[in-house]
Amino acid sequence: MKWFAAAAAASAIPEFTAGTATPNLGAATPPATKGYGTDTNTAGYFKPGDVWPLTLPAAQRKLVTALADVILPADHLGPAASEVHVPEMMDEWISAPYPDQQKDRAKILPGLQWIEDESHKRFQKSFTALTSVQQHAICDDICTRTGVKKEFSKGAEFFGVFRNLAASAYYSTEPGWHALGYVGNVPLTQFDGPPREVLEKLGVTQTVV
Amino acid sequence: MPIIASSQAQPEYDVAIVGSGAGGGQMAYTLTLAGLKCVMLEAGRAYDPGTESAMFQRPDQIPLMNAPTPGKPYGFADATIDGGWEVPGEPYTQASTKAEEQFWWWRARMLGGRTNHWGRISLRNGPYDFKPRSRDGLGFDWPITYADVEPYYTKVEMLVGVFGSNEGLENTPDSPPGVLLPPPKGRAAELYAQKHAKKIGMPIISIHRAVLTKLLDADTLPAKLHPGNPRAQKIVADSMRARAACFWATDCHRGCNIRANYQSTTVHLPPALATGNLDIIPNAHAREVTLGKNGKATGVLYIDKTTGREARVKAKAVVLAASSAESVRILLNSKSAPHPQGLANSSGLVGKYITDSVGVSVSGHVPALENLPAHNEDGAGGPHFYAPWWLYTEQHASRLDFARGYHTEFNGSRSMPGGRNPLSDDLGRGAYGTKFKEEARRYYGSFVGYTARGEMVPNEFCFADLDPAVKDKWGIPVLRWHWKWTDQELNLAAHAIKSYTALIEAMGGKVRGTPKSPRDAIAAPGKVIHEVGGALMGADAKKSVCNGWNQTWDVKNLFLCDAAPFASNSDKNPTLTIMALAWRAGDFIVEQARKGNL
Ligand SMILES: Cc1cc2nc3c(=O)[nH]c(=O)nc-3n(C[C@H](O)[C@H](O)[C@H](O)COP(=O)(O)OP(=O)(O)OC[C@H]3O[C@@H](n4cnc5c(N)ncnc54)[C@H](O)[C@@H]3O)c2cc1C
Ligand code: SF4
Numbered sequence: 001m002k003w004f005a006a007a008a009a010a011s012a013i014p015e016f017t018a019g020t021a022t023p024n025l026g027a028a029t030p031p032a033t034k035g036y037g038t039d040t041n042t043a044g045y046f047k048p049g050d051v052w053p054l055t056l057p058a059a060q061r062k063l064v065t066a067l068a069d070v071i072l073p074a075d076h077l078g079p080a081a082s083e084v085h086v087p088e089m090m091d092e093w094i095s096a097p098y099p100d101q102q103k104d105r106a107k108i109l110p111g112l113q114w115i116e117d118e119s120h121k122r123f124q125k126s127f128t129a130l131t132s133v134q135q136h137a138i139c140d141d142i143c144t145r146t147g148v149k150k151e152f153s154k155g156a157e158f159f160g161v162f163r164n165l166a167a168s169a170y171y172s173t174e175p176g177w178h179a180l181g182y183v184g185n186v187p188l189t190q191f192d193g194p195p196r197e198v199l200e201k202l203g204v205t206q207t208v209v
Numbered sequence: 210m211p212i213i214a215s216s217q218a219q220p221e222y223d224v225a226i227v228g229s230g231a232g233g234g235q236m237a238y239t240l241t242l243a244g245l246k247c248v249m250l251e252a253g254r255a256y257d258p259g260t261e262s263a264m265f266q267r268p269d270q271i272p273l274m275n276a277p278t279p280g281k282p283y284g285f286a287d288a289t290i291d292g293g294w295e296v297p298g299e300p301y302t303q304a305s306t307k308a309e310e311q312f313w314w315w316r317a318r319m320l321g322g323r324t325n326h327w328g329r330i331s332l333r334n335g336p337y338d339f340k341p342r343s344r345d346g347l348g349f350d351w352p353i354t355y356a357d358v359e360p361y362y363t364k365v366e367m368l369v370g371v372f373g374s375n376e377g378l379e380n381t382p383d384s385p386p387g388v389l390l391p392p393p394k395g396r397a398a399e400l401y402a403q404k405h406a407k408k409i410g411m412p413i414i415s416i417h418r419a420v421l422t423k424l425l426d427a428d429t430l431p432a433k434l435h436p437g438n439p440r441a442q443k444i445v446a447d448s449m450r451a452r453a454a455c456f457w458a459t460d461c462h463r464g465c466n467i468r469a470n471y472q473s474t475t476v477h478l479p480p481a482l483a484t485g486n487l488d489i490i491p492n493a494h495a496r497e498v499t500l501g502k503n504g505k506a507t508g509v510l511y512i513d514k515t516t517g518r519e520a521r522v523k524a525k526a527v528v529l530a531a532s533s534a535e536s537v538r539i540l541l542n543s544k545s546a547p548h549p550q551g552l553a554n555s556s557g558l559v560g561k562y563i564t565d566s567v568g569v570s571v572s573g574h575v576p577a578l579e580n581l582p583a584h585n586e587d588g589a590g591g592p593h594f595y596a597p598w599w600l601y602t603e604q605h606a607s608r609l610d611f612a613r614g615y616h617t618e619f620n621g622s623r624s625m626p627g628g629r630n631p632l633s634d635d636l637g638r639g640a641y642g643t644k645f646k647e648e649a650r651r652y653y654g655s656f657v658g659y660t661a662r663g664e665m666v667p668n669e670f671c672f673a674d675l676d677p678a679v680k681d682k683w684g685i686p687v688l689r690w691h692w693k694w695t696d697q698e699l700n701l702a703a704h705a706i707k708s709y710t711a712l713i714e715a716m717g718g719k720v721r722g723t724p725k726s727p728r729d730a731i732a733a734p735g736k737v738i739h740e741v742g743g744a745l746m747g748a749d750a751k752k753s754v755c756n757g758w759n760q761t762w763d764v765k766n767l768f769l770c771d772a773a774p775f776a777s778n779s780d781k782n783p784t785l786t787i788m789a790l791a792w793r794a795g796d797f798i799v800e801q802a803r804k805g806n807l
Contacts, residue, residue, distance in 0.1 A: 035278060099279075172627030208374075
């Protein structure tokens with residue numbers, strides 16, 4: 001129980017502070033306390049929510065969706081993050097009871113509130129209601145790890161963790177694979193190695209005949 | 210006979226085998242096909258790769274995108290059940306509080322052991338590897354030679370199916386013609402490395418892995434493996450026919466439900482069970498080898514984990530193959546009035562001279578590999594190429610400051626994405642949106658990684674004994690680890706870092722990350738999961754635990770058939786040698802049984 005309380009405290013959203021007009025996003029449901037153990041149903045197929053409940057309230061899920069789509073939009077390389085369940089996978093991640101995921105949760109939940117505060121400060125609106133030019137204005141200030149202005153350092157740290165997790169999820173999906181150029185995971189009757197155009201581009205020949 | 214409960218065991222068996230991994234699986238196969246009645250005790254649960262292997266699951270169909278967790282260190286879908294660095298209720302302890310002196314002990318607890326998820330890299334030891342002390346004055350010679358083991362390497366390769374090529378390189382043995390299966394084609398990054406490694410003199414060739422690149426020849430192989438034993442031939446032929454060839458997709462670490470790679474559970478145990486001569490008791494944790502008045506082993510005392518109670522099996526001979534360190538633990542715990550230091554330990558050497566491989570990894574980014582046209586490089590579910598150790602001459606002439614070599618394993622390139630950000634922050638430089646996706650696509654496939662598996666020289670500081678206080682949940686004393694790297698390992702690590710930096714630069718690439726000192730770069734003790742030794746074989750009963758037949762000097766009907774008897778830990782991964790020696794020891798046991806010597 002002690003551990004549970006500590007985890008819940010770590011994930012709590014910072015107090016709403018007087019003076020800013022930001023609505024508090026509200027506390028997320030505490031994450032699961034029990035993991036999937038050591039003997040898993042390895043051959044099963046799963047979706048977020050199957051092994052432990054998702055914990056993001058609607059307002060935060062909406063914000064995650066908006067930001068994930070700014071980072072991974074629909075374009076010539078494929079669909080947007082939200083079309084391939086990236087927000088749900090991110091929710092599963094931060095709702096997990098394990099230390100690594102709890103560390104990310106402790107960055108992501110306060111970070112979401114930070115983005116929302118910043119959005120209200122600059123544009124008096126929720127991040128989810130901003131135009132894409134306005135969203136980019138905020139993201140441009142926090143998208144790098146180095147050379148960030150001091151007042152944005154917290155936002156930048158959050159953005160890095162968020163982008164990392166969103167990309168991990170996006171490229172776990174079939175459309176994500178196509179966006180990257182991965183075309184495997186299909187059974188073949190024989191393996192021919194790289195095609196001729198690849199060998200020529202690299203200036204190599206196939207040495208296994 | 211089948212998988213049974215403890216209560217269904219026969220009153221007595223010819224042989225009791227502890228453990229069902231590479232060593233136990235091979236032993237059960239050899240003995241039961243020769244007609245001996247065996248019981249196998251396995252601490253973990255029964256496991257069926259046919260129904261339990263994750264094959265085509267994408268990371269988005271697996272909890273946490275298959276990320277490592279404390280309960281599943283290689284992810285949810287990995288073929289390790291109930292095992293890992295920690296096993297609940299079964300601790301191990303460390304003599305030192307310093308991280309670099311602490312041993313990470315990976316333990317399997319399932320039918321088939323670590324062979325369900327291992328990397329399938331299957332290299333033969335060479336002639337030097339059995340006589341290292343004669344060559345450089347360090348460590349120990351084995352009491353056997355390459356020639357003694359060669360026929361068994363060949364048999365194991367024929368049975369399990371190993372792909373590779375014969376290159377005629379020094380101390381990197383060829384297999385007899387027709388034994389190896391065809392090697393798979395090189396991948397883009399492998400071919401590119403192979404070409405440019407010539408500049409630095411590093412040979413890159415096809416690796417050997419236990420994957421069926423082609424169906425086994427069930428019409429001819431069984432007769433070669435079991436001459437004069439038609440029943441064995443039939444059983445083995447049927448088992449070979451039940452295996453499919455690799456379909457060039459999916460990750461071998463998740464296990465293979467078409468039986469195209471080697472797992473004890475798909476290759477060794479099915480034919481052994483088909484003989485009717487094998488009972489397997491899962492959830493049976495061996496505690497001690499029991500001893501008769503005549504000084505011979507009488508069987509095994511174990512915990513039936515389904516009830517928590519002690520139980521016994523009786524046998525005319527006992528084989529320990531619980532993984533090298535666990536077999537050490539069983540010996541040390543088998544104390545009796547005549548053997549206060551544990552069984553087979555009159556030399557005082559049980560637990561001593563444990564080695565792991567020296568692991569060092571360097572990764573790089575190679576611009577020439579960027580933006581390649583999309584193509585499928587899944588291949589045989591693991592590396593296709595490697596670099597064997599190549600500086601034997603320099604080393605023998607004392608021109609290097611370390612005595613033993615390393616081979617190089619390849620990773621990376623266009624493997625299945627997911628669960629990780631493919632574009633690290635330093636390369637992405639802040640990109641998000643379409644720019645991020647374009648950059649991720651550009652860099653995908655351009656990262657290379659080289660990992661050394663180097664030979665550690667046995668030293669007196671690396672050993673395991675029983676913790677005087679700590680017990681596991683069954684009340685069995687646990688192992689306590691002691692570890693120290695020496696300059697041998699650190700200098701080897703430094704050399705590997707230099708070689709890989711040169712290789713990456715020869716490819717026009719750049720090393721990723723900040724260079725580390727050898728002490729920081731070397732994988733933590735145990736992390737390579739190639740721990741061997743602890744009950745060395747030797748020619749002298751006072752200076753070793755077993756003889757050249759894996760038979761303990763002190764107890765004639767007790768055999769150690771995992772890596773515990775390894776007198777050295779060559780750079781070649783241990784498992785093929787575990788199997789070859791287990792088959793050889795099995796033939797010896799069969800012969801002794803026929804002569805009535807058990
Ligand atoms: C990630 C990984 C990758 C690897 N890759 C390679 C590779 O590419 N090439 C290579 O050569 N090697 C590789 N290895 C090492 C390889 O898995 C081992 O060398 C091999 O499995 C050892 O066989 P074994 O029979 O000694 O032990 P194991 O395979 O560990 O089997 C031992 C069995 O004994 C059981 N057991 C333990 N204690 C008891 C007890 N007290 N009573 C009853 N049963 C007990 C265990 O549950 C287990 O099933 C790898 C290992 C890992 C983890
Ligand atoms: S790559 Fe081949 S051998 Fe490995 S799991 Fe897939 S089908 Fe089986």
